[in-house]
Amino acid sequence: MRKVRVDLAVAAGVAAVLALIASAELGGRSGIGAYLWAAALGVLMLWRRRHSRTVLILTLSGLFAYYAAGFPAIGVAVPLAAALYSAAEAGHRRIAVVTVLIAMVVSVFFRLREGQDFGVVVLYDGIGHLALMAAAIALGELVRARRRIAALTGRQIELEAERRVHEHNQELSRELHDAIGHALTVAAIQANVARQEAPHRPDAAVTALDHVARALSDALDELRGTVRRLRAGPSLGDLGALMDTARDAGFRVRADIEPVEDPETAATAYRLVREAVTNVLRHSAGHSIAVEIREDDGILLVSVEDDGTPSGPEAAGAGLTGLRERVAAAGGQLDAGPVEHGWRVSAALPLAVAR
Numbered sequence: 001m002r003k004v005r006v007d008l009a010v011a012a013g014v015a016a017v018l019a020l021i022a023s024a025e026l027g028g029r030s031g032i033g034a035y036l037w038a039a040a041l042g043v044l045m046l047w048r049r050r051h052s053r054t055v056l057i058l059t060l061s062g063l064f065a066y067y068a069a070g071f072p073a074i075g076v077a078v079p080l081a082a083a084l085y086s087a088a089e090a091g092h093r094r095i096a097v098v099t100v101l102i103a104m105v106v107s108v109f110f111r112l113r114e115g116q117d118f119g120v121v122v123l124y125d126g127i128g129h130l131a132l133m134a135a136a137i138a139l140g141e142l143v144r145a146r147r148r149i150a151a152l153t154g155r156q157i158e159l160e161a162e163r164r165v166h167e168h169n170q171e172l173s174r175e176l177h178d179a180i181g182h183a184l185t186v187a188a189i190q191a192n193v194a195r196q197e198a199p200h201r202p203d204a205a206v207t208a209l210d211h212v213a214r215a216l217s218d219a220l221d222e223l224r225g226t227v228r229r230l231r232a233g234p235s236l237g238d239l240g241a242l243m244d245t246a247r248d249a250g251f252r253v254r255a256d257i258e259p260v261e262d263p264e265t266a267a268t269a270y271r272l273v274r275e276a277v278t279n280v281l282r283h284s285a286g287h288s289i290a291v292e293i294r295e296d297d298g299i300l301l302v303s304v305e306d307d308g309t310p311s312g313p314e315a316a317g318a319g320l321t322g323l324r325e326r327v328a329a330a331g332g333q334l335d336a337g338p339v340e341h342g343w344r345v346s347a348a349l350p351l352a353v354a355r
Contacts, residue, residue, distance in 0.1 A: 015042025021074045034071040048086035056083040077132035088140025100133045150282035164238040180219045187215040252288040276304035276345040284308035300349040307342040
């Protein structure tokens with residue numbers, strides 16, 4: 001919805017600026033036709049995101065048609081700037097540069113042919129128009145590059161999380177192998193002892209079988225604990241790599257994280273912080289991130305706040321739908337929205353003891 005509002009504002013702004021310039025009647029009379037043409041060039045901006053190349057070509061063609069109709073001068077850069085930005089943002093830098101060259105060559109050629117002063121046309125107006133259009137392309141390229149960097153940073157976070165989970169699982173598998181291997185070895189030895197002693201010393205056989213039962217019970221306990229930890233997934237200790245990634249991206253990070261004994265709740269908190277920080281890196285224009293995890297009367301409170309404004313509501317909420325469902329399934333509540341100095345994602349998760 002916000003993108004629609006932005007596009008409407010850009011369209012209205014382009015139309016208003018062109019109409020205002022045309023009203024000065026430099027080099028011709030404006031009339032209703034000039035204003036309608038200005039409005040048409042503005043309306044084209046409504047499709048600049050989805051069809052950036054087409055809008056750019058139509059804008060250039062419309063500009064030439066405007067001048068061919070004898071309407072007042074409105075320059076070259078202003079009508080093309082928004083379309084050039086959108087084309088560069090969408091990755092069509094080559095066609096944007098070609099459009100600038102065509103517009104400048106045609107404009108300079110016809111103005112010089114009409115007898116206008118070379119210094120004014122080339123050294124004054126030409127350099128100014130060229131600088132404005134180059135700035136529009138550069139801005140589009142910067143926005144596109146920032147989004148790509150943010151996407152790569154998000155992927156880096158995901159890969160780091162996967163690596164941590166893999167290492168965690170490997171550690172659990174080693175622990176499980178050692179513990180259960182030891183228990184089963186003890187059980188096998190004691191079972192052999194019971195078999196050998198049963199005919200001669202029944203009491204020794206019973207003692208050996210008690211050792212077997214105890215060893216098997218310990219193995220089952222270890223197996224159940226390992227399964228619980230595997231189901232729980234990552235822990236809050238894995239957030240260190242995530243905080244380092246945010247710092248490497250240029251953010252100031254403040255983390256106040258209390259230890260959580262409940263593995264399932266800790267894993268949910270980890271995933272929530274990871275998703276929230278990833279969204280900050282991808283979409284926020286801020287410079288700092290504050291992460292807080294603390295327990296309050298059987299409730300785990302999780303908060304991730306940054307000092308920037310995302311590019312749109314869908315940006316801050318992207319990827320949080322699954323977390324919202326996960327938090328709700330655990331009996332908690334998740335909120336995401338603007339605060340006084342930025343954006344905050346927060347959740348209240350009941351701990352297992354409280355549940």
